[in-house]
Amino acid sequence: MTYRIITHGNCPDGFASAFFFKRYWKFLAPTLKQNDIDTAQIIGLQPRDAQGDEFEFTDKDIILDLPKPKTDVFFWCDHHSSNRVDELGKNHHWHIAPGNAGLLIDIAVKNGLKLTDELKLFKKNTDIMDAAEYSPEQITECFYNHKGKPSALLKLHMIGSMFHTRDTILNDEIFRTMLMQELAETPISSEPLWQLNPAMFHNARMKSYEEWREVVDEYMEYDENAKCVVQDDRLAEFNRGVADRFYGIMKFPQSSYTFSLRERKDGKTTRIGIGSNIFHKEKCKVDIGKLCKATADKFGDGSGGGHPYVGGCTIDSKNANKAKEFILKSLK
Numbered sequence: 001m002t003y004r005i006i007t008h009g010n011c012p013d014g015f016a017s018a019f020f021f022k023r024y025w026k027f028l029a030p031t032l033k034q035n036d037i038d039t040a041q042i043i044g045l046q047p048r049d050a051q052g053d054e055f056e057f058t059d060k061d062i063i064l065d066l067p068k069p070k071t072d073v074f075f076w077c078d079h080h081s082s083n084r085v086d087e088l089g090k091n092h093h094w095h096i097a098p099g100n101a102g103l104l105i106d107i108a109v110k111n112g113l114k115l116t117d118e119l120k121l122f123k124k125n126t127d128i129m130d131a132a133e134y135s136p137e138q139i140t141e142c143f144y145n146h147k148g149k150p151s152a153l154l155k156l157h158m159i160g161s162m163f164h165t166r167d168t169i170l171n172d173e174i175f176r177t178m179l180m181q182e183l184a185e186t187p188i189s190s191e192p193l194w195q196l197n198p199a200m201f202h203n204a205r206m207k208s209y210e211e212w213r214e215v216v217d218e219y220m221e222y223d224e225n226a227k228c229v230v231q232d233d234r235l236a237e238f239n240r241g242v243a244d245r246f247y248g249i250m251k252f253p254q255s256s257y258t259f260s261l262r263e264r265k266d267g268k269t270t271r272i273g274i275g276s277n278i279f280h281k282e283k284c285k286v287d288i289g290k291l292c293k294a295t296a297d298k299f300g301d302g303s304g305g306g307h308p309y310v311g312g313c314t315i316d317s318k319n320a321n322k323a324k325e326f327i328l329k330s331l332k
């Protein structure tokens, strides 16, 4: 049995975490050997799969940016508040942080890693991406067609675009391929990775966002009373492109909240997402996680929740209009 690096799949922070662990393992788990790392499998997993019973973990698994599995693993590090563990064993780390890669970097620094400028910038940018701490200028650079020299932040988005295609098998393959190549100081300076042409993938992603924004423009509204952008996807005439989660606040920068509602394919349930305007978190006076939970209890089977600034829930489709009204009233 070899070691395995199991990280949040198809997620930029999961990618950055696996990259950092593979490259700087000596500062994180010094009992390992170079050969353990060279032969380690890379696996991308979704959080729900890490807590279920289907995936079998072993005591040679290194788990990053995911909830702690029920069984013993060799190394675990996570930064999500919902994945808190009170008693941490050897090689287990949990701490609230903007990003998991940034948390790993902090641990490595405590163990003697010297931070270079490139690593500092890597930490700063992975934190921005995972905690959605963008400025409007950074959104414009990274989510709209950008001409000119890309910043390090945009370069990380370009890498992320490679595993954000609509083909999930291709995404997994690219994700793993990039992490099995020779790794330089950070992904930004890893030559083999750039030979895979991230810019091409990113250009396609920008076109997908553009198409989606054109469709959504037809029905995205601003509710002045609730100071909320309303995106009721039941009103969509087409299903085109890829959703740009920051479009609402770019179109209505005066907003305090964003609200989206989408009927699931089964028709029976409807997914609701609520967020605060990341440019004005101070305007967010409502605990969104609690509002989502209350909505789920009132109009669904209770599955919902989140954080003070962002959350989601699932409700019965027949209650969708009532739930929409309830949320807008609560935000007001």
Ligand SMILES: [Mn+2]
Pocket (backbone or CB within 6 Å): 013, 014, 065, 079, 099, 100, 130
């Ligand atoms: Mn993360």
